[in-house]
Amino acid sequence: MNLPPYASELQLCLCHTCGYACPVDAHRCPRCDSMIHRRKPDSISRTWAFLVASLIFYIPANLLPVMFTDILGHGSENTIMSGVLEFWEAGSWDIALVIFIASVVVPCMKFSLLALLLITCQRRSRWAMRERSRLFRFVELVGYWSMLDVLVVALVAALVQFRALSTIEPRLGILFFGLVVVLTMFAAMSFDPRLIWDAEVDDVR
Amino acid sequence: MAVHSDLIICEHCDSLYQRLPLKRGDVARCVRCGAVLERGQRFNLEQLLALTIAAGILFIFANVFPVIHISMQGLSNEATLWQSVDALAQGRITLIALVAGLAIIFAPMLQIALLSWVLAYAYAGRIAPGFKLCMRSLEQLRPWSMLEVCLLGILVSIIKLAGMVKVVPGVGLWAIAMLTVLIILIAGKGIQRLWDELGVPVE
Numbered sequence A: 001m002n003l004p005p006y007a008s009e010l011q012l013c014l015c016h017t018c019g020y021a022c023p024v025d026a027h028r029c030p031r032c033d034s035m036i037h038r039r040k041p042d043s044i045s046r047t048w049a050f051l052v053a054s055l056i057f058y059i060p061a062n063l064l065p066v067m068f069t070d071i072l073g074h075g076s077e078n079t080i081m082s083g084v085l086e087f088w089e090a091g092s093w094d095i096a097l098v099i100f101i102a103s104v105v106v107p108c109m110k111f112s113l114l115a116l117l118l119i120t121c122q123r124r125s126r127w128a129m130r131e132r133s134r135l136f137r138f139v140e141l142v143g144y145w146s147m148l149d150v151l152v153v154a155l156v157a158a159l160v161q162f163r164a165l166s167t168i169e170p171r172l173g174i175l176f177f178g179l180v181v182v183l184t185m186f187a188a189m190s191f192d193p194r195l196i197w198d199a200e201v202d203d204v205r
Numbered sequence B: 001m002a003v004h005s006d007l008i009i010c011e012h013c014d015s016l017y018q019r020l021p022l023k024r025g026d027v028a029r030c031v032r033c034g035a036v037l038e039r040g041q042r043f044n045l046e047q048l049l050a051l052t053i054a055a056g057i058l059f060i061f062a063n064v065f066p067v068i069h070i071s072m073q074g075l076s077n078e079a080t081l082w083q084s085v086d087a088l089a090q091g092r093i094t095l096i097a098l099v100a101g102l103a104i105i106f107a108p109m110l111q112i113a114l115l116s117w118v119l120a121y122a123y124a125g126r127i128a129p130g131f132k133l134c135m136r137s138l139e140q141l142r143p144w145s146m147l148e149v150c151l152l153g154i155l156v157s158i159i160k161l162a163g164m165v166k167v168v169p170g171v172g173l174w175a176i177a178m179l180t181v182l183i184i185l186i187a188g189k190g191i192q193r194l195w196d197e198l199g200v201p202v203e
């Protein structure tokens, strides 16, 4: 198959804001004034930093309660997993599954896929480049759905406010959970997918 | 040498292409990595502006009317988007209320406002004052606008509460559902076409 040239080979560089093909020696895009970089600056170390931070926050996010439910004076605290199990035992396996996917499967997948991409890029691996490109786009696409749990807790806590009968309040765990989502989003944004293909080109850094 | 705006660079693998004219519904993909390079334009500027104004009206509905009503033993309650965000603003966890507020209220609101501004001028064939800043902000806001997640969150909350109280979806829910579709149509990457269509000068 006849592949197109790399922009860097023709001394061109993409502006992410307006899509203009800028000359590589420019610091700012001649059309929109945005800063341009051949590759996102310090992409690999920044992505690792956000990834490790989000992994650390993921521990309290799972151990601490995210919600406090008080029904007729009987208070109980729920973590994310105990919430999922409660739905499962009550027979609503579909909702249990949606919450499980959004708050456990998606973050864990994001951690492992980003780590895989980072390690293979650091080794300048030429293995499955097309597929790894696709994996990154997948990570970008699904990442923010983990925000689901935060929004559900917000809605439920706003609604169930019957002083004497029943109240629901958010708890500290939801803060850590939300921060995990934000940090993994930053991690995905600081990763530069062009690094995957740089294994083919020698002079780019 | 071709004019620079006739060139497309794939943001995922840095491949360089000559731009080809696309028809409505066409998608140009990168042969090296498979990413979408460009989509054929679905709407003209007039239609985009109309959709943005519609989004503005729906946004007001989505925020003024409650999204869910519940009732329990003669007591009833309802919540709007703002009240939900406010419910998170408690002591140590207030930070997360800011993130939620950005995701479901401020980011969509700014997207609609900025789009109305640049599109209203673009419709008259002019470049809006502050065009560059507006377009840059639109690029940065996109990942933080999460109305589709909010929509799923409302549905999950309805089912979650249905076991314990009587739940009725509110007007706000329908407005959010329609607004979500509109934001996907108007605020995507396709808006970058304005740079070419308005012929923003290159220094």
Ligand SMILES: [Zn+2]
Residues within 6 Å of the ligand: A015, A016, A017, A018, A019, A020, A029, A030, A031, A032, A033, A034
């Ligand atoms: Zn630019």
Ligand SMILES: [Zn+2]
Residues within 6 Å of the ligand: B010, B011, B012, B013, B014, B015, B030, B031, B032, B033, B034, B035
């Ligand atoms: Zn590509």
